[in-house]
Amino acid sequence: MEIAPPPFDLGAIAPFLIVAVGAMIALLADLFIPPARRPALGYFALGTTLVAIGACVWLWGGAVPRLAFANMIAVDRFGLFVTIVTLIGAALSILLSVDFLQEQRLGYGEYFPLMLFTVSGMILLAFANDLITFFIALEILSLGLYILAGSARGRAVSQESAIKYFLLGSFSFGFLVYGTSLIYGATGTTNFTALRVALEGSGLTDNPLLLAGLALVLVGFAFKLALAPFHMWTPDVYSGAPTAVTAFMSVGTKVATFAALLRLVTGALPALYADWSNALFALAIVTMILGNLAAITQRNIKRMLAYSSIGQAGYVLVAVVASDTTQPGVNDAAQSSVLFYLLAYTFMNLGAFAVVVALARPDDERLDLDRDYAGLARRQPLLAAAMAVFMLSLGGIPLTAGFMGKLLVFRAAIEAGYWPLAVVGVLTSAVALAFYLRVVVRMYAGESRHAEERPARVPVPLAVVLAVCLVATIQFGILPAIPLDAARGALTITAP
Amino acid sequence: MSGLPILSILVFLPVVAAILCLVLPDRGEGAGPARIVALVASLVALALAILLLIDFPPGAQGLRYEERASWIPAIGASYHLGVDGLNVLLVFLTALLTPVALLASWDAMGRSPRLFSAFLLLLEGTVIGALTALDLVLYFVFWEAMLVPMYLLIATFGGARRGYAALKFFIYTSVGSLLMLVAILYVYFLHSAQNVEVAASFDLADLLATTISPGLQRWLFLAFALAYAIKLPLFPLHTWLPDTYTQAPVTALILATMLVKVGAYSFLRFAIPLFPQASAEILPILAILATIGIVYGGIVSAAQRDMVRLLAFSSLAHLGFIALGLFALDARAIQGSILQMVNHGLSAGALFALVAMIAARVGTFDLAAVGGLARRWPVLTGCFLLAAFSSLGLPGLNGFVGEFLILLGAFRTHPVLATVGTFGVLLAAVYMLRLFVGAMYGPERAPSGAGARASRDLSPRELAALAPLLLLIVWIGVYPAPFLRRTEGAVSQLVTNIAAAREGTPLTIAPPPRDAALTPPEHTR
Amino acid sequence: MDLVWLTLLFPLLGFAVNALLGGRLPRRAPGIVASLAMLAAFAVAIYVTADLLALPHEQQGRDVILYNWVPVAGLTVPLGLWVDPLSALMLLIVTGVGFLIFVYATGYMADDEGQRRFFANMSIFVLAMLVLVLADNFMLLLVGWGGVGFASYALIAHYFWRPEAAGAAVKAFVVNTLGDVGMMLGMFLMFREFGTLQYFGRGTAPGVFDQVAGTGVGTLAAITLLLLVGAVAKSGQFPLHVWLPDAMAGPTPVSALIHAATMVTAGVYLLARAWPLYEAAPFTLGVIIWLGAITMVGAALLGVAQSNIKRVLAYSTISQLGYMFLAAGVGAYGAAVFHLMTHAFFKALLFLAAGVAIHALHGEEELPRMGGLRRVVPSAWLAFGVGGLAIAGIPPFSGFFSKDEIIWSAFFSARGNALLGLLALLTGGLTAFYVFRAFFLAFYGAARYNLHAAEGAAPGHGHEPAQEHDDQPGDHAIHAPSFEMKLPLAVLGVLAVVGGWALIPGLTTLFEEYLEPVFAFPFAYASPVGHAGGASYWTVAVVAALTGLAGIGLAYVLYVARPALATGLATRFAGAHRLLDRRYYIDAFYDLAFVRSFRALARALSDGFDRLLDDLVDGVAAIFREASEALREVQTGYVRNYALMILGGTVLIFAFVVFRGLVQ
């Protein structure tokens, strides 16, 4: 039967449209707003994301799944779930930025519009059902981030961050695009749905062109997800970019890109499971080991969190590897654990960055673990307690969301037969404790270096971010049933 | 009390109280309302635990006070608590040691009594959770969460090298635990693969029904055993223990000794029943390590100058006894082990408290710097004497009953190891007397500059902290029957089940007792 | 008879009152309370014994179970008291002699600051000893066994501020614990073999002794040898005797009660109690015989060379216990128990008499600094003399009868032989010699003491340390014994004389009949010669008495008549003298072989091996740190390096995807 979607199903891309339009309005509005009032732009951006979340919720209950725009877009609960997570991350990042920008004198007007553009790219990424949509979305996302990374224009590190990110990002984008062309060459299509149909039962699965295309596309993904050994830009970019930007890109990009990866490999290329799972298996192991190992000796909290995010991506990747569509039960377990992990990761990682932001001073970002975090528990007990929770969660200690995420991921891995991944995963988790807990030890056991100084006032928006992240991190750790059921409810990747 | 979710209350009352403590203000050194709140909460929990213990029928088999609730239905994890003979005593002990630790720490909570009390209460809640959890995810959650308050206690209130010790403690003990997590997941996977028609489950009762090939059992058992062996700790995995104990606030150790007991208990609850064949193969090897631990801990303990370090190594030796009893797989030895866990909690708890009280008076833990203190504080000396001799297993006190049963039972299955282990009793006499006599006897010596407190004997508060421990030390020595009877049913059941699960392999379980006619008791009259 | 538990309750009360509210009582109250408790216990003991003896012989063995003590799966150990003539006798000795010593101690310790502690510990000791003798199973026996060890430790350490007292206490406890280890192992083996720890069966469940027949000789030998380790340690037999002389650091009443009259006899009691096991283990009996013989002779020789009066008595105790072991070994359990009883009388008497002398001299214990005390403390002189004659085996004192039973058994019982008999005879002479050496040195000759010097300087006696006495100048008169010290001397003196008359071969058979329900052949000895006052017995008796007299005579010559001769002999046989003075170097050997080497081992393990283990753990952490540093090196910061890495990663992915044939 012929599927005849309406030519412009704008409703299907409502979240994307809201954010994109919001971005443009903000861009225009910036022209008319005096610099002192710029925080208002931030609240406008926040409102935009909230409206977008509302749209997602509306779509969730509405007519999904459906394909739109000549099958280029797949609107389904999977995408909606990821979009909501992304938008939550974005909303929290915006709240994080408002006072940070003022205090660090980074109040450039294009900041929030750029952020919204980037978010729109992420949303598109989550819905992309075609390699073309995918790489355009990726590019929207990346271009925004390149600029945001360099948005502290006066600071050399920010510029360095931008140029490194830009050059390497474009470089890997080249691989991605070229890989796409090879896939197109082998199959004649770039559409996920069509690819899936084309590959099913055909002799194409051994086609070297297709496989080479897959490999090159995976390179693009691996770069964006900062999987080792494609991760080397991450610490430099993360530590160079303004902290609020780092916080935003460490969660949003990862969430959306993982969603796209999952959609590609399980929605379009299940026939190549053996190939991509093989490659991702290797990447997962290398990523978990290198990311966590390298973090041990970091002194700069942002670099440490950068390496930490590399390691975290490794754990999510474990669940991606386990997404074997031939075993529906296992596949469900794996994909729901990816979604859950991404959700948990968003909160705990943003929370950690929120603490970093809270500690930053105008003249000094206070990033040194040994100097600036020592004795924090005595100076600012609440911030320290919050940081401890986030560190424990990132370290996968029970009663936090991070533990539940790891539990689900390793469960999926074992169900799929990948117990070595689970073993490597837990061992690297133990290694990771070394640096996560070191932060806690510094805070609780260290002697304060800034004892004389008045504790930093935590602005209300930041406090809201901290509270939300804290509550979510603990709640998902103790009672994970609600988000987990939502994640399981979202497992309907469109496959007409 | 049938309707009351008593176990949940025991778990969550301390947690809620801990949160309350965190909110309450500190009023400078050793003041503020937090510790009073903590004490009241812990006493309420203790009262409940006593009720639980009294209400628990002697000789009962099977689980009591079970609580089940849906928790994470998506993966089949449920909230499932329960007690039987294996853990009822330990729950009671935990509830007992918490107020004792609070009282003993009363003036030693450093800059932040609210944090100290809150961490102790969190420790209590998580330990009771780990002791009563019957769902493996829930169990693991508590098991791993126990570390956090302990870690924070060390990091916040510990000695000079607290950072190093806290990290080492946490990471070392986590390495094994995380591998156990993989093994748990693997058993779960096997279970759901074998029972596709029923919903997947992490419930222990369900997982016990899983058939696992002997080869696989070996690996899974090793993963579990590694976690427990580190926690216990078994020689040579013990090196975290002395560092942790010496750097932790000493009065917190009163409760912290429960952590290691959860490791011992977990062997009985999880590792051995889940993998009966593998445990038959591997436990004899572990029993050798346990025996080495007895001797090694005893010898090394005798060389320590630091009182806390001495007690740490003595704990290694005591835990060696406990482990040997468990690994002997003899009903008597296991009952002895469970009782010995209680005994160790009492005697080590009292000793840590006493050593802390001495150090608070003379300002040092160095044995070489003190001596002849018995002249100053007769009451403290009397308490110390009782605790020390309980620890070295003096017949008539609690330690003897446990050790005797352990060795008696172990002698049936591992005569050589039990023989070597028995010499641990001699070593205990050596190092315990070195501690007691070294500190209390001989010409009077104390570091100059010991404060004005140095002249004071035990305060009523300190006595109140010690009294329940000392009372139980004597009680269990004289009349252990109420405690032993409560473990009997579960242990016999366990031993029978393992024997049954191990068909075809030669049993090391003792034949039916010959003097069974002695029960029920008959009096001459 | 069911009231036997009261004998446990009274000492417990004595302890509780002293320990818990002693601080609020008047100064002398602790001793009075404890003594009254002992008296009550003694009364109950008499009642229980009378009750027992009223029963026909075959029913004289009753199990009084108080409650189930240790009930576990497959083993129930009751807190049961076994009342039969043997335990009743021990009960009487412990409470009776104990009571006398308590009374004595109220006087002796009247000035001691630690009276409360002292009497509390003494009460605990009696309680433990009663548990030991009354237990109806081995595990409970061990409770008493360990309990007396603890009480002994606590009492030896009564003057805990003195390093030698603290050291002696630790030594005593550790050696006793070594014995406990042996006993425990014996019990474990026993349980493995018999499935029970009860002495005697009840109902259908057989006890240990009921199952001896049919058990392998090797197993029985192992069980009995292991139990023997405990007995040897507790009774101060070679080679575990080293703690007993040191234990004299405690107050003298302690030495009298614990290290002479009661606790040290526990080993003998165990042999007698477990005789069915031992009779079935001939190898062990051989060991017991020779251990007993060696100890008997060796300790007697050491007694000759001691200068401290309490040490003389301590070695004599060891030696006399050797006699008892020898007796048990040759099968004369009755004789062993008989000697145990008379020894309790006269040795307690000797110690208390010595205590009076020491007390009189403000704690002086060294014989060279005594002398001439006959006129100063005549009561002590008389009591020591009576006790000396008793231990020397001079008729009609009690020691004569009990010792001769043993000497005769050593010669003529089935396992005895001439050598053993001769050794026993010789030791009898030696005993007479060294006891009277002490007697003459202390009570005759010129007064060599200096009360000023003795004050505080002397070890062993016991008030408070010297510095606290300085404020009482002028208290340098002889301490005359008070009434409560003299009364026990009198009673024990009478008992030391008449105690042996319970069994005079051919005349009285009281003791033999009394023990008949306990032993299959209390005095029949399965001897080829026969007994009951036969010719061989009286021959041995006469020779033994003469040997004793000879010993006394020699002592008189050397220490009263011709003192110069004694010093001459000492210089003449300097080597032998030094050997005796250094106690055969056994203590030195133990110090080197066990104490020092243990310390070295402990230090090596602690500072070496354990640190190595720890370094291994830290080393793992260091490896991770190094790896991490290495990774940081790779992170150069150069964009082109990163790009190269991306290319490398691409190759990796290609390897897995495109060239999967290569890697699979």
Added chain:
Amino acid sequence: MAPLAYYFILSAILFTTGVIGVLIRKNPLIMFMSIELMLNSANLSFASFARYRNGLDGQVIAFFIMTVAAAEVVVGLAIIVSIFRTRASVDVDDVNTLKG
């Protein structure tokens, strides 16, 4: 029409040249041009495959890529100019304060 393989090989050579350019050149502008080369090799590839398959979508995609590349140029140049303004050097080997 030339065989597809020719186009394909050419595009592969272009791509490789681009990759090598990125790896060996130090000037960010030239590196960026190399990246453009990589993108254009993809364009060639798309177009030729589309032609070979008688479809148009591949060529459409090439337009998309060109647009994306143009956007990248804008952003890239902006960043490079910004760096040049503060450092007076655009050698990427000088940009390594962030490392480790």
